[in-house]
Amino acid sequence: MKIQEVFESYINSDKTKSSLKAHKGKVDKYISFTGNQDVETALVESLLRKYIFEDKELKPKGKYDALNNFYHFYYEEILKVSKRNVPLFPIDTKELVSWTNKEKRRPVYFPKEFDFNCLFEDRYYEHLNNYGAALAVKASLSLALSAGYDSGEMFPTNGEHEKAMKMDDVIIEGDYVKVRNFSSQSTVPFILMRGKNAEYIKEYHKLRMSFPIKKAWQKSHFIANTWKTNELSFDPKIASRVYIPHDLVSYMLKYISLKEGVPTPLITDLRANMVLHSLYNSKGSALQDIIELYGFLPFVKQAFEEYCMTTSRDKEPIFSVLALEMVQSEEAFNDEEDEKKKIESRINVIDRLVRDSVKVKKLKKIYGNSCQICNEQITFIDGISYSEVHHIQPFNKFHQGIDDNSNMIVLCPNHHKIFDMGIIALDPENHQRILHVDSKNHLNQKMLVASKHQLSSTHVRYHYENIFMPLRESLLETRKQEVL
Ligand SMILES: [Zn+2]
Known part of the structure; x- marks a missing residue:
């Protein structure tokens, strides 16, 4: 029955x-x-979720009421299901509240002591009575919890399948599973999975390869309908039927949450939960690794905020390297000041540090970690190469350089050192010509071997006038006196 037909009876019904x-x-x-x-x-x-929350023209509340009403009409008047037995409308009214006045709702978090392993327990899947469906859910949960995928990145919904993960985003390598990193803020291309979560992915991969996928738009996607809809059975209090993977995972999250007596997160909330719980388990020290992997994306930020709020009484340092900067920026707040401001300031500090390190990494990548002066690339034994980024106008309080590509140059450690000291500089008239304090040095008047980004004249001139020239003059002075 087409939805339009139901709508026609709906319009004509006295009820x-x-x-x-x-x-x-x-x-x-x-x-x-x-x-x-x-x-x-x-x-x-x-x-339903997409229409209610993502369509910007109308407010969610009105759309929610209208569709909820229509949903009940369909079950009660068309399917003749008694009022008590109509499955839950898939969206909870509480979600409307958390959505209001915010661009994005706050994730729903599992309690601190929640054990994620229970999400995979077979006893919860038995009622589905279908191996392919249970495995599709377990694989999706693994991707969310160990690779940070959210529903939009995992599941094709009809019409938007370009964005969802494809078969070749998953690479099986012995005991490991490599999954393409979805994060645009990270320079790590693949996320490595191992252990139990990798096993679910491998098992699903095997099934997926041999399962005839019916829906044309799912053919290239990793998570697809690896079951036949009419084979599944459901808890009728939650849903009567489920057609696509996204809704099946949602259904299972609801089912397990009800049984476990915990709040139900959306699929999209799982990664924030994963971040929050690794912060709990590591007393915050996992943050640096998490940022390395995903950047400081909104879900990481939200989980960190939640972590700060729920552990704000802990006096322990949050994590070593960032701690110092954090303490400095928090000096502005005294003890009586609002906890919230302190948390915000922490988030701002991390945000800036992450943006800066992403910039540096991207620039190094452009040059393949090779020195712009000598082309040297230092390579470690496992193929990882190393380079340094020099701020032409020094990036500190005294010289007040800025952290921008136009003020950066990629160098080997040797050339970084002599650039820092002012033994060499770039010509302010031609940003690619190297000047050396000793005019007879082989580097003097040589051009940069690689120059793939624009430098700012202000910064080049600053280094030349305030660091290089004073050194050159004092050296010439010394030499004059030696000659005399
Ligand atoms: Zn070099």
């Missing part, structure tokens, strides 16, 4: 006359939004 005026337009809009599919595939969580 809905009173509420119809307010709801009709919104339901009608939903029908064109779904492209008039069969009602069962149109009334699914992922689409």
